[in-house]
Amino acid sequence: MxxxxxEWDASIDHAFAQGEEWALAEAYRLLAPLIHTxxxxxxxxxxxxxxxxxxxxxxxxxxxxxxxxETARLPAWLVGITRNKIYDALSDRAHRRDLEQAALHLVPxxxxxxxxxxxxxxxxxxxxxDELDRLGDPQARIMRLAFYEDLTHDQISSRLNLPLGxxxxxxxxxxxxxxxxxxxxxxxx
Amino acid sequence: MAHCDEDVLALxxxxxxxxxxAETSHLSGCGECRDLLEGFRRTxxxxxxxxxxxxxxxxxxxxxxxxxxxxxxxxxxxxxxxAADSLAADPMTDDRPxxxxxxxxxxxxLRPAGPPPEDPPRTGSAGRLPRRSPWLLGxxxxxxxxxAGAWTAWSVLxxxxxPAAGPAPSTGxxxxxxxxxxxxxxxxxxxxxxxxxxxxxxxxxxPDGTRQVVVTLPQQQxxxxxxxWLGSADLSRMVSLGVLxxxxxxxxxxxxxxxxxxxxxxxxxxxxxxxxxxSLDSLARGKLSLRG
Numbered sequence: 045m046x047x048x049x050x051e052w053d054a055s056i057d058h059a060f061a062q063g064e065e066w067a068l069a070e071a072y073r074l075l076a077p078l079i080h081t082x083x084x085x086x087x088x089x090x091x092x093x094x095x096x097x098x099x100x101x102x103x104x105x106x107x108x109x110x111x112x113x114e115t116a117r118l119p120a121w122l123v124g125i126t127r128n129k130i131y132d133a134l135s136d137r138a139h140r141r142d143l144e145q146a147a148l149h150l151v152p153x154x155x156x157x158x159x160x161x162x163x164x165x166x167x168x169x170x171x172x173x174d175e176l177d178r179l180g181d182p183q184a185r186i187m188r189l190a191f192y193e194d195l196t197h198d199q200i201s202s203r204l205n206l207p208l209g210x211x212x213x214x215x216x217x218x219x220x221x222x223x224x225x226x227x228x229x230x231x232x233x
Numbered sequence: 234m235a236h237c238d239e240d241v242l243a244l245x246x247x248x249x250x251x252x253x254x255a256e257t258s259h260l261s262g263c264g265e266c267r268d269l270l271e272g273f274r275r276t277x278x279x280x281x282x283x284x285x286x287x288x289x290x291x292x293x294x295x296x297x298x299x300x301x302x303x304x305x306x307x308x309x310x311x312x313x314x315x316a317a318d319s320l321a322a323d324p325m326t327d328d329r330p331x332x333x334x335x336x337x338x339x340x341x342x343l344r345p346a347g348p349p350p351e352d353p354p355r356t357g358s359a360g361r362l363p364r365r366s367p368w369l370l371g372x373x374x375x376x377x378x379x380x381a382g383a384w385t386a387w388s389v390l391x392x393x394x395x396p397a398a399g400p401a402p403s404t405g406x407x408x409x410x411x412x413x414x415x416x417x418x419x420x421x422x423x424x425x426x427x428x429x430x431x432x433x434x435x436x437x438x439x440p441d442g443t444r445q446v447v448v449t450l451p452q453q454q455x456x457x458x459x460x461x462w463l464g465s466a467d468l469s470r471m472v473s474l475g476v477l478x479x480x481x482x483x484x485x486x487x488x489x490x491x492x493x494x495x496x497x498x499x500x501x502x503x504x505x506x507x508x509x510x511x512s513l514d515s516l517a518r519g520k521l522s523l524r525g
Contacts (some may be wrong), residue, residue, distance in 0.1 A: 055432075055480035056451050066421060066431050070451060071296060073314035073429065080292040097292045101300045122494050161287045169282040176280075191280045196249050216243040223276040 057113035069106050074118055079126045081163035086130045093133070096129045103129070120174030123167045127229065168226055174223040183218045184213060239265045246273030291315050300316055309421055314431075414439050420498050420519030422450055428516045429453075434498045436486070436521060444486040450500055452479050457504040463512060466520075470480040471494070471511050496521045 059067035076097060093144055104111070104125055111144035176184050182204055188205065189195045201211045237256055245252055252260065260267050297313040300306075418436035432450030439445065448461055458479040461484055464470065474484035479499060486492065498521055504515045 055449050058481075059449060064433065065310055068306070069310050070431055072300070076290040076296070076315060077291045080296070084290055094292060098299045099295050100302075102303050105300075106302050122499040125408050140354045142422055153432055161282045161284060163287065163356075165279060165282045165290060166284055168279045169284070172276070184423055187280075190247050191277065194248075210293060212240040212244070215247070216240045217248065219243045219273050219276055223279070225274045226276060226279060 045213065054113065054117075057118045060118055061108060061111050063108060065168055066119055068101065071104075071118060075122055079122065082123075082126055083130055083133075087133055092133055096133055098120055098125045099129050100126050115178075117170070117174045117177065119170045123148055123170050123225065124165070124229070138171060168229070170225060171229050172222055179218055179221065182206060183214050186214050187218050187222075190215060207220050237270075239269065242266065242270045243273055245278050246270060248277075265329065307421075314443065318418070341525065362436050412446070416524070417444070418419075418492065418521045418523035420521045422448075422498065422500065422517040422519040424517050425515045430517060432500075432517060434519060434521070436492065436523065437483075444492070445483045446474065446486055447481060447483045448498070448500065449478055449481040451461075453516065455502050455516075457502045457512070457514075459516065460501050460503045460511075462499040462501060463490065463492070464497040465495055466496060466497060468499070471499070473509070473511075492523060493519060496523075 051096075056070050059069060072142060080093055080097045084090065084093035086094055087096065098198065104122055107233050112117070141213055176187060179187065185204065186200055190197070197208065197211045197215060200206075201208045204211070210219045237259060241256075244250065245256070248287050260270065265445065292315070293314055294313040298311075299313070301311055349355060381490070413438035416435055417438045420434045422432040422434060424431055430451045434449070435447045437445050437447060446463075450459070453459075461474040461477050461482075462471045463474060463486070472487070472495060474486070497518060498510075499518045500516045501512050502516050503512045
């Protein structure tokens with residue numbers, strides 16, 4: 045589906061954790077448009093979206109020593125901080141209506157009316173990529189073959205030389221785990 | 234019928250086959266199975282979100298200014314990473330007029346008949362639109378952005394392993410895979426031309442006297458491969474150190490090479506054409522500041 049080549053790689057995660065400032069600039073370049081758009085859609089106000097964008101990167105940099113590149117990818121970590129900041133901003137307003145509206149915006153809606161993916165869907169995709177990493181192998185491999193190469197469980201079974209039943213139950217358990225990660229991520233609202 | 238087999242629901246969510254008549258009928262009457270299937274389907278849909286075509290609104294330049302100021306980041310990082318103008322932060326071109334951005338010359342071991350450096354003639358900052366980054370384009374124009382550039386580059390075969398080759402980027406004399414290596418110099422690598430990734434290079438000296446350069450530059454979407462060079466200040470002489478893989482990597486500096494005479498670290502995009510000369514397409518470059 046997409047190019048296998050990545051612009052983001054783990055070296056950014058590690059450099060960020062080690063306090064190398066260029067990594068923060070790189071994270072900003074690659075993620076600020078997404079983070080800003082998430083905030084703008086949830087808060088519906090440019091000033092508030094700017095505040096969230098700034099707070100996310102400032103907060104992330106200040107707490108970089110608590111970031112563990114071995115256990116989370118930086119994009120997913122930043123998206124998590126963004127969701128918290130958006131929630132804080134909405135709580136400050138204490139407008140129930142805003143909360144409801146934001147909840148609407150932040151549930152996974154894969155595409156807008158024109159069929160284009162929403163910022164929220166992209167953010168969820170990042171969260172999910174992170175959780176895919178955590179599945180470990182062979183689960184992560186199985187799920188990537190199912191998601192991105194459209195292989196049936198039969199084909200995956202012969203490709204990876206695993207029993208059919210094993211592949212099936214891995215798929216079911218992994219899907220359930222990915223789903224609950226997404227739910228937890230949205231549970232803050 | 235009894236509840237649907239959950240394994241089967243997972244396969245249905247993945248679209249492996251259509252529901253049978255019996256399943257359809259059960260699902261229409263059973264909220265529990267329906268919810269399960271829907272949850273799986275939403276998850277699959279998220280996993281398969283195609284980033285291409287997403288419309289994002291880039292934050293204005295004042296946001297980076299505020300972050301940069303609040304955190305007291307290095308002055309070299311002051312330009313908005315999202316702005317096209319930040320690409321001008323090449324230490325080699327700082328004192329040159331804007332319309333003379335590329336000091337690489339076709340001499341020495343540089344390809345004599347190569348094409349001119351990639352950019353068309355520039356007409357001030359509006360002409361500095363980079364080739365490969367719609368985000369930058371959008372940021373410059375202040376419009377909705379298509380995210381295709383960066384997002385299609387996103388990991389699909391996601392991996393969280395550290396860089397494949399070489400030591401991790403060092404942060405001091407005792408870092409990296411060489412616990413006794415001393416850092417004797419470094420360079421910030423800033424993007425050139427239409428490229429956007431930035432990184433850094435550390436020069437380390439090992440106990441046996443060997444010098445190595447540890448180059449860290451995030452992976453980019455390229456048609457060729459990445460080659461690391463040391464160049465003289467005017468780039469009329471270039472020495473190839475080798476091929477840069479993903480992430481961070483160490484290169485041995487030839488023992489007889491005087492780094493003071495080759496202070497420029499350059500990473501190029503090299504086509505698979507067998508030509509050993511520099512392609513003239515530089516991805517990023519920085520000037521080494523040597524200690525001691």
